[in-house]
Amino acid sequence: MSNSPQKPDRFEQARLEKAEKIRELGFDPYGQRFDNHQAIAAVRPLCPEEAGAEGETVRIAARIMGRRKAGKLRFFDAKDATGRIQLLMSRGDMTEQQWELVSALDLGDLVGIDGKLKRTQSGEVSIFVEELTVLCKSLVQPPEKFHGAKDIEMLLRQRYIDLIYNDGVLDRMLQRSKIIDSVRQTLRGQNYVEAETPVLHSVAGGAAARPFTTHHNALDIELYLRIALELHLKRLMVGGVERVYEIGRVFRNEGIDATHNPEFTMIEIYQAYGNYETMMDLTEAIVTDAVKAISDTMVLPWGEEGEGSIDFTSPWPRRKYAELFQEAAGCAMSDTEAVKQIAQSKGIETEGKHPDVIVNDLFEELVEDSLEGPVFVIDYPASICPLTKRKQDDPNIAERFELYVKGMELANAYTELNDPKLQEELFLTQLEGQDEEDSMAKMDTDFIRALKVGMPPSGGLGIGIDRLVMLLTNSRSIRDVIYFPLLRPEGMPAAGEE
RNA sequence: GCCCUUGUAGCUCAAUCGGCAGAGCAACUGACUCUUAAUCAGUAGGUUGAAGGUUCAAGUCCUUCUGGGAGCACCA
Missing domain, CATH: 2.40.50.140 (Nucleic acid-binding proteins)
Structure with missing residues (x-):
């Protein structure tokens, strides 16, 4: 340019x-x-x-x-x-x-x-x-005084125009601020401390996602932008920070659509000596406090005027993954052959995949979109949760929940794995049928070293802040709750010209 | 990445089968001391996203490129 x-x-x-x-x-x-x-x-x-x-x-x-x-x-x-x-x-x-x-x-x-x-x-x-x-x-x-500005591209590139001339845009963003304030206040009330951990990682761990890469000149090393907050916050748990959280930007090098922006805001929260059940109680407290911060009622509108609503009144139902699966699929998830057949009939690729990966693909296909919520889905298959403690009486089940609202995954939490030997083993074990870059199992030797020092048994919780704001402000697109969502830059010369 | 769709004045939109690029708002000049999408009279404003092609003639048809949107894939 x-x-x-x-x-x-x-x-x-x-x-x-x-x-x-x-x-x-x-x-x-x-x-x-x-x-x-x-x-x-x-x-x-x-x-x-x-x-x-x-x-x-x-x-x-x-x-x-x-x-x-x-x-x-x-x-x-x-x-x-x-x-x-x-x-x-x-x-x-x-x-x-x-x-x-x-x-x-x-x-x-x-x-x-x-x-x-x-x-x-x-x-x-x-x-x-x-x-x-x-x-x-x-x-x-x-812009025109009656119709206003409508060109979505202009409104996103020049968000200030949108903020000035379109009613509701600024209000919605101010609600976002109130919601985040409320989250911090809820946590402060329970003696959590806020931490800031590195954005530049040498190993992009803690989630399954493709990272952005960058380079540090003086050290001459490749670095990744973080895809999760998890592994550093757990190091803080080792260090004795017993109740800790971070609200921060994470970066995932993946597609862009109505619910995905390459950079988005997550909160992750860790509680020493808790487990996933204490995190369910905390999730309910955080979300219902946030609803109260912006609304007089626990029932918020969803969709067009009069079309629908979300009732956030707690407690929310807690449903077992295996039960939801059986209801939707009509077979037990342990019935590997039946699962495979149903998956194939839904057009899901099964060749070379671990049975639990097929189960999860099918779960996403059959169950997730229909979860109106708020509902906690609990007790996931252990093999798809490499950072999670197993149930004491069943090593095939992980102590994990996801919170679903309107088919959207709003929160994800675990009883955190604190056995360094088992963690090391899980890092080394690639699930069959998963590409290395798709896998959550990336060896982080420094993290294993930290776990050997000893991390308390803990509950850990992650909430997608942008999605929380979407659900609470009746926004169907993530671009409605981010000031400056990513767009392709303007004015780049066409290929072959110049 | 795949597929569909879209780009016309500062903004919101027209332009029939391929036949003179238009309106409203905004702007400019003027009238009006209670308007509120003010009103009235007049003036000006265009590389129709870019490049190429077909045609006597292209905003319109074809090709390529480019920005946006919807869907799919990936993902939270």
Whole structure:
């Protein structure tokens, strides 16, 4: 891409001329510090009910969203992060210099306003402007005032346009912040401490996913961006940090769709001397607290208006993996031949695969999408869970649960494996039918060394924060809850050109 | 990666069978002191994503490239 500045279009040219006019009037088109302004949402209720009655003097800072003229009157719609309010500027109430300044205003400009709250004759809450301060001249023509901006590509590449001009976008992102605050608060209340562990890993472990690779120049080594938080947090458990969590970005070099972004936010939580059952209780606490943080009710809408809902009232059902499998497939998951036949009838590749991998493929095909939830699926086949402690009375079953809501996996938790010898063995054992890069079993010798020192028996829990926010804000796409989802860069030269 | 679909003015969208590229909003000039998708009169605004091809004639048909979206695959 060229580094030379873009030639201004006709709109930018006109606005630059207005900026110059503002300078000639003795003002700064890009503004200065503007103290003691009030939130529009706080100011609106102060307006007198009776039309024409003079209310309090207020000061706001806002963006100009709309404009109407009626002779020597100017009505503007102004908006800040909290709400909208109408501004009224009258030729008769302003100095000559201020009136000239009004004529240099455009849609999209940021202004500081001092004036009195008063209702217009039609009853609209308004600020009758006494002093106008230009805080920033906008050089860009805003989208159409009625239909707004709809081009998804533009809205994602220029998310600020989306945030300014599309109602609900900023609100949803602020809800995301509230949800994350709530998660931290719940954990703080139970004496968990937040940790920050490395993003750059020499072994990308803790999950089954393709990593991004990068390179450190001074050490001249290949590094991976982390795909999970697990192995470092467990090292902290070894070190005596008994209740620990991290909220952080993880990176997986895989496809992009409505529920997957290459970088996404996970929380992983570890509790010494707990197990997967204590983590189920914690999951319920975290999610229900988050619901309370953004809603007055435990039943949240899902889908189009009136189409559906999610009832987060706890406790949530806990269903055994094997039972759900049997109900859906009509055979026991230990019946290897029957499982294979059903899998083949569903078009699932079975050749060379470990029986438990086939069972899991079938489970995903038959069961997952139908789990409306919230529901805990518990007790997974051990062979697909290499980091999990087995049940004491059945070594084929792992103490693991996944939480499903609306067919989406929201949380995943284990009773953590703390036997270093067994862990080492599981790292070495590739499940048949899995490519090495698809496998979770990547040898991490430093992690084994840590386990030998001794890690308490523990519960571990991971929650996909983006998915939690999606479910709580009725968002069908992960792009609705991430400010800047990954897009292909603009303006790359076509292959073979240049 | 596969397949389908889409890209027209700053924005939202038209353009019939291949036949003069258009509207609304926004902008600009003017009128109007209570509007709120304000109204009224006028003006200007285009490399139809890019390159090539077919044709007397291409926004429209064909090829390649490119950005976006939906689905599939992978995955959480």
